[in-house]
Amino acid sequence: MILDSSQIADYQRCPMKWFLRYSLGIEKKRTDEREADREFGKRVHLFLEKYYKKEEVDLNEIWNTYFQGNEKHKTTEGGLFLCKNFPKFLERIDSQFETIAVEIKDEVKLSDNMSVVVKLDRLVKNQDNIYIVEYKTTSSIYQGYFSRYLIDGKSTAYVNYVKEKYGQCSGIILIAGEIKYYDKPSSPLLHKNSPEIEDYSQSEIKYSKHYGEEMAYCQGYHTKYEMEIINRTKEELEDWKENCILWINDMNKSIETNSFKKGDCGGACSLFKGCEYRELCKMSKGMMFDADILNQIYQHIENPLAYLEE
Numbered sequence: 056m057i058l059d060s061s062q063i064a065d066y067q068r069c070p071m072k073w074f075l076r077y078s079l080g081i082e083k084k085r086t087d088e089r090e091a092d093r094e095f096g097k098r099v100h101l102f103l104e105k106y107y108k109k110e111e112v113d114l115n116e117i118w119n120t121y122f123q124g125n126e127k128h129k130t131t132e133g134g135l136f137l138c139k140n141f142p143k144f145l146e147r148i149d150s151q152f153e154t155i156a157v158e159i160k161d162e163v164k165l166s167d168n169m170s171v172v173v174k175l176d177r178l179v180k181n182q183d184n185i186y187i188v189e190y191k192t193t194s195s196i197y198q199g200y201f202s203r204y205l206i207d208g209k210s211t212a213y214v215n216y217v218k219e220k221y222g223q224c225s226g227i228i229l230i231a232g233e234i235k236y237y238d239k240p241s242s243p244l245l246h247k248n249s250p251e252i253e254d255y256s257q258s259e260i261k262y263s264k265h266y267g268e269e270m271a272y273c274q275g276y277h278t279k280y281e282m283e284i285i286n287r288t289k290e291e292l293e294d295w296k297e298n299c300i301l302w303i304n305d306m307n308k309s310i311e312t313n314s315f316k317k318g319d320c321g322g323a324c325s326l327f328k329g330c331e332y333r334e335l336c337k338m339s340k341g342m343m344f345d346a347d348i349l350n351q352i353y354q355h356i357e358n359p360l361a362y363l364e365e
């Protein structure tokens with residue numbers, strides 16, 4: 056069994072969700088916003104991977120097959136604009152770091168017969184300090200946006216891996232790129248010489264009676280980039296390992312007995328945009344699923360672990 060920290064986190068929140076996604080291998084049909092969300096992030100990651108490997112980047116090729124669903128911000132044009140503006144922010148950070156590796160896939164050993172797969176975006180160093188760099192895309196870098204990464208198992212797995220492999224890890228540099236869309240009534244007004252005008256996909260310089268001078272009327276897509284550094288203590292790393300072993304043992308028991316509990320600890324049913332299995336879950340009795348709902352709304356995933364191979 057190949058396990059990564061996302062699977063363990065899914066299982067911790069709800070064993071049934073883990074079963075439906077990774078064991079039964081089903082997902083909601085492609086009309087779902089979560090699909091667009093995942094695809095959006097994947098394409099930005101692909102762009103950044105090519106950018107750091109210094110490969111030729113054709114942004115149109117990356118974005119012209121994007122399925123955007125009903126998303127207002129995360130559209131093809133939004134993706135193109137976010138990628139186009141990303142390097143300006145990265146150049147400021149990159150001047151302080153040397154890249155060690157890009158897109159690393161490896162394992163953290165938990166015990167003699169258990170390990171967890173890790174996939175890191177990038178590893179950098181500054182003198183003797185090694186950092187993991189992770190990229191996130193969002194439609195809002197709200198206040199406290201990065202706090203969710205202070206407790207997530209994925210980040211702990213990454214720090215564990217780097218400490219074991221390189222003997223040191225100074226933390227994870229989280230870089231978030233935000234893409235938003237402003238319609239006319241909410242479009243911001245900036246001074247005509249403001250460098251922030253470039254962060255908008257459209258702008259027009261017009262005389263403003265209110266300000267008594269020419270101003271830039273901005274609208275369309277807007278990008279913003281922010282970074283934060285987080286780390287883990289020795290105790291947190293040890294706890295994570297112990298917890299993973301316990302949860303993997305629990306998972307193995309559920310597989311053996313073919314019985315997966317429904318859980319809503321941490322609000323799993325409504326977490327993020329809500330659990331994609333809610334319709335099926337509501338209509339099921341234990342492990343008996345409604346065949347009509349299953350066939351109408353869900354589809355089979357050829358390889359539920361394909362994301363680990365990409």
Ligand code: SF4
Pocket residue numbers: 069071072317318319323324325330331332333336337
């Ligand atoms: S709807 Fe809730 S209980 Fe059902 S699978 Fe999703 S998270 Fe689990």
